[in-house]
Amino acid sequence: DAGVIQSPRHEVTEMGQEVTLRCKPISGHNSLFWYRQTMMRGLELLIYFNNNVPIDDSGMPEDRFSAKMPNASFSTLKIQPSEPRDSAVYFCASSLGRDREQFFGPGTRLTVL
Amino acid sequence: DAKTTQPTSMDCAEGRAANLPCNHSTISGNEYVYWYRQIHSQGPQYIIHGLKNNETNEMASLIITEDRKSSTLILPHATLRDTAVYYCIVRRGNRDDKIIFGKGTRLHILP
Numbered sequence: 001d002a003g004v005i006q007s008p009r010h011e012v013t014e015m016g017q018e019v020t021l022r023c024k025p026i027s028g029h030n031s032l033f034w035y036r037q038t039m040m041r042g043l044e045l046l047i048y049f050n051n052n053v054p055i056d057d058s059g060m061p062e063d064r065f066s067a068k069m070p071n072a073s074f075s076t077l078k079i080q081p082s083e084p085r086d087s088a089v090y091f092c093a094s095s096l097g098r099d100r101e102q103f104f105g106p107g108t109r110l111t112v113l
Numbered sequence: 114d115a116k117t118t119q120p121t122s123m124d125c126a127e128g129r130a131a132n133l134p135c136n137h138s139t140i141s142g143n144e145y146v147y148w149y150r151q152i153h154s155q156g157p158q159y160i161i162h163g164l165k166n167n168e169t170n171e172m173a174s175l176i177i178t179e180d181r182k183s184s185t186l187i188l189p190h191a192t193l194r195d196t197a198v199y200y201c202i203v204r205r206g207n208r209d210d211k212i213i214f215g216k217g218t219r220l221h222i223l224p
Contacts, residue, residue, distance in 0.1 A: 004156075043157070043214040056211065091156050101147070102212065104156025 002026075004105035006092050012111045018080040021108045024073055025094030033102060034067055034077050035091040043091070049075065050098055082112045117201045122219040131188040133218050135201030138182045144205050146177060147212070148186045150197040157200065157214070160186065196222045 005024040013019055025032050033048040047057040049069045057067070064083070069075040079086055089109050093102040118136040125131040137146065147162040161168055161175045163184075168175045174187040188195055200217040 042216060043151075045211050045213070048211070093156070101159035101162065102157075104158065107156055 004092055004094055004103055006090075006105040006108050008108060009106065010109045010111075012113065013082055014113050015083055016081045017112075018078065019082045019086075019110060019112075021077040021090050021092075021110070023075045023077070023092030023105060025075070025092070026103055027073070029094035029096055029103070030072070031095045031098050031100075031102075032069060032075050033093040033095075034075070035093065035104075036088045037091060037107075038088045046077070048098070055098070079110075082110075084112045086110060087112050117203055117215055119199075119201050119215065119218045121216070122221065124221045124223055125188075125191050126223050127193060128190055131191040131195065131220060131222070133186040133188075133199050133201075133220065134183065135186070136183045137201070137203045140181050140203050141205070144203045146175065146181075146184050147202040147204060148173070148175065149200045149202065149212075149214070150195075151200070151217070152194075152197040160199075191220075191222045193222050193224060196220060 004026055007022045031050050034046040035043055036046055037043045044059055046059045047067045048055055052069045065079055067077045087110055089107045091104050091107045093104040095102045145162050145164050148160040149157045150160055151157045161170055161173050163175045163177055177184045198217040198219050200214050202212055204212055
């Protein structure tokens with residue numbers, strides 16, 4: 001199994017630009033999670049989906065952030081417009097169920113200049 | 114949710130057992146203890162979880178005290194590749210409970 005796949009692995013962009021991060025969960029997993037990790041705040045849950053439906057987006061910092069899961073094998077996290085404080089590593093994780101162990105992808109390192 | 118307390122960092126000699134403690138004195142009866150680790154520049158990795166009984170898998174053993182207020186993760190024969198941040202997490206076993214990562218323990222395996 002290829003595991004959770006994220007792209008791009010690194011993204012450098014300028015303030016104000018739109019950024020789209022992509023995630024392919026492990027085949028057969030029905031729960032998908034987006035996390036953000038910074039030195040200051042550690043690892044934070046942004047949003048999670050179950051069966052492609054957003055269940056809890058209380059961790060999404062503000063309206064500039066949006067996430068979609070159009071089908072069971074693909075999800076996106078979009079930031080528009082991006083700001084320097086959005087610089088972080090963004091992880092996607094999937095699991096067989098909301099209460100099961102999560103498998104994390106390699107992350108996307110985002111730098112907003 | 115119950116919170117956990119872990120030492121900020123620990124050292125362990127290569128080949129020895131690494132014992133990582135975690136305090137969760139306010140844990141509820143339906144809350145599980147989970148352990149994840151994060152090796153530098155990688156995503157977190159699930160290690161093991163338990164409710165009351167001690168658990169063992171190919172990666173580690175989890176020892177939970179009888180009162181469930183603390184637990185210990187044991188890596189029986191630590192290698193340099195076990196150098197990572199280890200997170201002890203308490204969460205309910207229902208489907209709507211989120212994993213909340215704390216600061217974890219930074220484990221250094223010394224050659």
